[in-house]
Amino acid sequence: MRKIQSSEVKARLPQILDEVERGETVIITRHGRPIARIVPEVDNRAAEIRKTMDRIAAFRQTMPRLSVEEILSARHEGHNY
Known part of the structure; x- marks a missing residue:
């Protein structure tokens, strides 16, 4: 604001x-x-947010399932401690 x-x-x-x-x-x-x-028009903004959330959900369906261990391992990959 x-x-x-x-x-x-x-x-x-x-x-x-x-x-x-x-x-x-x-x-x-x-x-x-x-x-x-x-202020932004509420109806348009709500519809835009719904559409974006639907796109995110569809995108997530195309991604491979990863375990917590795989995610944590990837997070530290390439770091030099």
């Missing part, structure tokens, strides 16, 4: 809307006091 002066919003509205579309919340201030908040 970031704050921006109301006078700056006029000049940078397209960039601010791009940030909000990417999920950032922007607080607009006047004389240092918050006067408004621009």
Whole structure:
């Protein structure tokens, strides 16, 4: 979440809307006091998160199953202690 002066919003509205579309919340201030908040559309954001989680789940199905020992072994592989 970031704050921006109301006078700056006029000049940078397209960039601010791009940030909000990417999920950032922007607080607009006047004389240092918050006067408004621009937040991402909840429905679009929730759908995007669901789609991403589905893609991650599908990707995980393509990966080989590894035991904890294999993961720990790979973590230290190539280290010089």
